[in-house]
């Protein structure tokens with residue numbers, strides 16, 4: 001068995017130019033799950049660029065963003081565009097607005113996540129809507145699953161994809177047991193595949209040059225995980241963590257808790273399909289058995 005592909009410990013340059021329209025500045029928030037940190041993107045070709053996902057709000061990020069603006073030939077930020085409301089994506093908005101002045105902030109509206117950010121006066125960006133600047137048109141694709149408010153963006157001029165947390169540069173994404181939805185996530189992956197994008201700019205990790213191959217790999221990976229869970233379930237009643245200890249045996253233990261969230265999502269999907277049932281109120285710690 002080959003070593004698992006994980007983001008933990010990976011490093012990337014603080015600033016890098018990934019295409020004539022796309023410059024990345026790292027959010028300075030590395031972690032076991034975020035890998036080198038959040039990729040924050042300056043997009044466009046003119047003096048004014050769009051900023052996708054300004055990280056989680058680390059003080060050291062603002063200087064890195066300025067370095068990124070210089071590298072990109074960007075004089076000002078025209079708007080902030082968010083993939084979703086998780087803290088490592090939306091958390092940096094306030095400090096960027098304070099430093100560079102107020103600009104429109106676009107996001108798929110989702111009150112349970114957005115109510116703590118009322119002061120940002122965010123503009124609702126719905127499926128199919130777009131945000132433009134010179135040299136860049138970002139078309140929003142609503143892709144729930146990892147998060148209910150998740151948007152991916154097609155950069156029309158390149159037909160490339162900003163995948164947010166739906167597809168990562170290395171490893172796979174977490175589908176949270178409470179706010180995520182594996183069924184929606186699988187539908188979102190199919191939808192992204194149908195867009196037939198060229199490259200992927202993920203929210204974490206390196207650029208992916210062959211987008212369709214990566215999306216197919218993600219779909220195959222989820223199907224393989226489901227099969228592994230069906231096999232574990234057939235051994236008799238057990239908790240998601242008992243299954244994680246077997247299926248994720250080769251992964252570092254600090255990734256077992258998040259993996260448990262995704263395994264629980266798979267079990268919830270099997271339950272909806274009439275193939276599993278659970279006993280206990282908390283789905284993550286419940287005992288699951290086959291039907």
Ligand SMILES: [Zn+2]
Pocket residue numbers: 084086146147165
């Ligand atoms: Zn996220």
